[in-house]
Amino acid sequence: MSSSSDCSGTNVLQESSSSDSKNADLLQEYIHAFIISKVVFSACELNVFDVLAGSEVPLPLTAISELLGTSIRGTEILLDACVGLKLLKADNQNGEVLYKNTELAHRYLRKTSSKSLFSSIIHYSPNVFRKMDLLTDSVKQGIPVCKMQHGNPEDAFFNLYRSEEQMIEFLQCMESSWLLFDKEAVMSAFDLSSFKIICDLGGGTGTLAKVCDAMYPTSSVILYDLPEIIQVTQEHFISKGDNRISFQKGNFFKDPLPDADLFILSRILHDWDDDTCLKLLKKIYMACKPGDGVLIIEMLLNEDRTGPLIAQLTSILMLVVTDGKERTLSAFKTLLETAGFKDIQLGANGKIMEVILARK
Ligand SMILES: C[S@@+](CC[C@H](N)C(=O)[O-])C[C@H]1O[C@@H](n2cnc3c(N)ncnc32)[C@H](O)[C@@H]1O
Known part of the structure; x- marks a missing residue:
């Protein structure tokens, strides 16, 4: 509070009550944020956005609840919350409210949209959401929920890949x-054309x-992953092209x-703690010839730990699901230098995802 007050203290009181109210609003937002996530998850799980997209005209509550097979009471409350979140538009026509998707929901939340985030949402709810419930324990113990629950020392992926469906x-x-x-900005943060095998x-x-293959036609590209993942990827995510x-x-x-x-x-x-990252980076260093490189793509925390919020929140996610965390550029530099790499450069920003190139 910087402004001076008159002898009655009016300015000070006004300012203090306005900042109190802003703080209260902010805290209300934080406290209710999980309800927002759950509304989005439930609306997707119930196919609200696909059902509305399937109709040529906006639909009333009764028709939507019939198509979804849900209660009138629950559906009305959910639809209204979606309107508040700007995922649906409500239009009152002679006392009857008609609902339709907003552009945002139509583009990102329909199952069949080419930009659909439906799969992320279906993975987050219930899997990640349930784990988040144990954040306090994760903070206390410094280990991911899977290690607490199963009491086993296996890594996050062992626990995640329990079935082909998962x-x-x-x-x-x-x-x-x-x-x-x-992803195009990420892969063009550096000119990688001199690397012939990526x-x-x-x-x-x-x-x-795939982006690399399209962007660097004179290089060949190898996709490396766990055997079961390569098999699933070849079956479900790779096309003839x-x-x-x-x-x-x-x-x-x-x-x-x-x-x-x-x-x-x-x-x-x-996904990994510092010792494990170092083990992997040293192994890559040993596999490299002089001049070869390693390209790290990650969110970066600001050096002064002030943000960005998305990286700080992703780090929370890493805490509950893996042994890892998000890091600062200097933390990556330390890991890379300890492994033996030099010429460490930060590339052009790929929107949230940053790109670091280092060479042997
Ligand atoms: C967080 S995902 C990142 C996937 C991809 N690089 C991307 O950015 O979209 C981590 C990947 O590492 C793979 N992975 C985990 N442990 C591995 C291991 N020991 N060896 C090979 N791949 C592994 C997982 O199967 C998964 O595909």
Whole structure:
């Protein structure tokens, strides 16, 4: 509070009550944020946005609840919350409210939209949401929920990949999350054309391998992941047009790495603690020839820990689901230098996702 007050203290009181009210609003927002997530999750799980998209005209509550097979009371409350969240539009026509999707919901929340985030949402609810319930315990113990619950020492992926269905669900979530980042900007943050063999380690569904393949036609691209993931990816995420990409199955901690000039680690290091990251980086360093590189793609925390909020919240997610965390650029530099890498450069920003290139 900076302004001076008159002898009655009026300005001070006014300012104090306005900042109190802003703080109260902010806290209300924080306290209710989980309800917002759950409204979005439930609306998707119930196919609200697909049902509305399937109708040529806006629909009344009774028709929507019949199509969804849900109660009138629950549906009305859910639809109204979606209106408040700007996911639906409500139009009162002679006392009857008609609902339709907003552009935002139509584009991102329908199952069949080309920009659909539906898979991420279906993975978050209930899987991640339930784990979040144990955040306090995770903070106390410093370990992910899977290690608390199963009492086993296995890594997050061992626990995540319990069935083919769970694998596909996680991979779809990874794939759809790239809709929120600019993957072309990420892959062009540096000119990678001098690297003739590019290997995407833990490349999942091959999202970046495909971009790399299109952007650097004179390089060959290897997609490397756990054997079961390569199999699922080849069956579900790779099309005939991706025939220039080759595949290698393996565990990057235990098995030999492919011969390559550049190793991509996209959203890999944030899954692991510092010692494990170092073990992997040292292994990559040993596989590199002088001049070869490693390309790290991750969100970066500000050096002064002030943000960005999305990286701080993703770090919370990493705490409950993995042994890792988001890091600052200097933390990555320390890891890379300790592993032996030099010429560490930060590339142009790929919107949220940052790109670091280092060489042997
Ligand atoms: C968070 S996902 C990132 C996927 C992809 N790089 C991206 O950015 O979309 C982590 C990936 O690492 C793979 N992975 C985990 N442990 C692995 C291991 N020991 N060896 C090889 N791949 C592994 C997972 O199967 C998964 O595809």
